[in-house]
Amino acid sequence: MPSPYLFFVQSNPTFVDDDLWTKWYTVEHLPDLVNSKLYDRxxxxxxxxxxxxLVAGVPPYPRKFLAVYQTAQEEASGTQAHQELRTTSEMFAEQGGPKEIERNGDIDARNYKLIQDYDPDIVGDVPSPHILTVELQPNDEEDYDRFYREEHLDLLHKVPGFRRSQRYVLGPKTRLTQGDPPKYLAVHEFNDLSVLAGPEMTDTNSRPWTQKILKENTAFILRGWQLIKPEGY
Structure with a gap:
């Protein structure tokens, strides 16, 4: 089962290129955080x-990298142990960037609390090749919760390659949280996102309850992601 809290960090490099940003994340940063024991994986x-x-014609979002950290701490990034992790990297000097990590990227970091783990096939905590993230601010929160529990997740389960889903509610802001994010986050795991173009997903999205949720909200952000590197699994 997933950890009770999620540290969710979207970023984009500003001084260095994508390859070096990826190298820093996978060689230094992910191992640092997992080895600190603050983060489980x-x-x-x-x-x-x-x-x-649903996303046709939507302008691209500014941060194209996503790091997710499962943790037992509600505000792991605010602990003394997290503050003691290294805040600089010699890697960035390879391309003339400053050593300070936060000066090399546009970062949006958030805390979330798990409210539902849907894993009907008992996939367990295995890194998913692809994920679909859905941020939403519903007008009717009770109806939104029932929608997921009573219909939507069971329909997603019928989509080929679906693995499992987790649902979260936004927690305390971090000092790197940008603006006011939508209150709810769903993370849907898939083997491949190409299946979303298939008839099963078309049927799911055409249901009256789905259409109601999509219309009755003040914020809706849907994005797809491909795994680069897991750590701690």
């Missing part, structure tokens, strides 16, 4: 196209 993803009409 972690994974780095990079954004990929989602083959759904």
């Amino acid at each position: 972690a994974a780095l993803y990079k954004e990929v196209e989602v083959p759904l009409d």
Whole structure:
């Protein structure tokens, strides 16, 4: 079962290129955080196209990397142990970037609390090759919760290659949280996102309850991600 909390970090390099940003994350940063014992496991993803009409024409989002860290701490990044982790890297000097980590990237870091783990096939805590993240601010929170528990997740389970889903509610802001994110986050795991163009997903998204949720909200952000590197699994 997933850890009770999720540290969710979207980023984009500003001084260095994507390859060096990826190298720093996978060689230094992910291992640092997992080895600190504050975080149980972690994974780095990079954004990929989602083959759904729901996102057709949506402008690209500024941060195309996503690091997710499962943790037992509600605010792990605010602990003394996290503050003692290294805040600089010699890697960035390879391309003339400053040593300070935060000066090399545009970063949005958030805390989330797990509210539902849906794992009907008992996949367990295995790094997913692809994930679909859905951030949403519903007008009716009770109806939104029932929608997932009573219909939507069971329909997603019928999509070929579906693995499992976790649902979260936004926790305390970090000092790197940008703006006011939507209150709810769903993380849907898939073997491949190309299946989202298939008839099963079309049926799911055409259901009246789905259409109601999509219309009755004040924020909806859907993004697809491909695994680059897991750590601690």
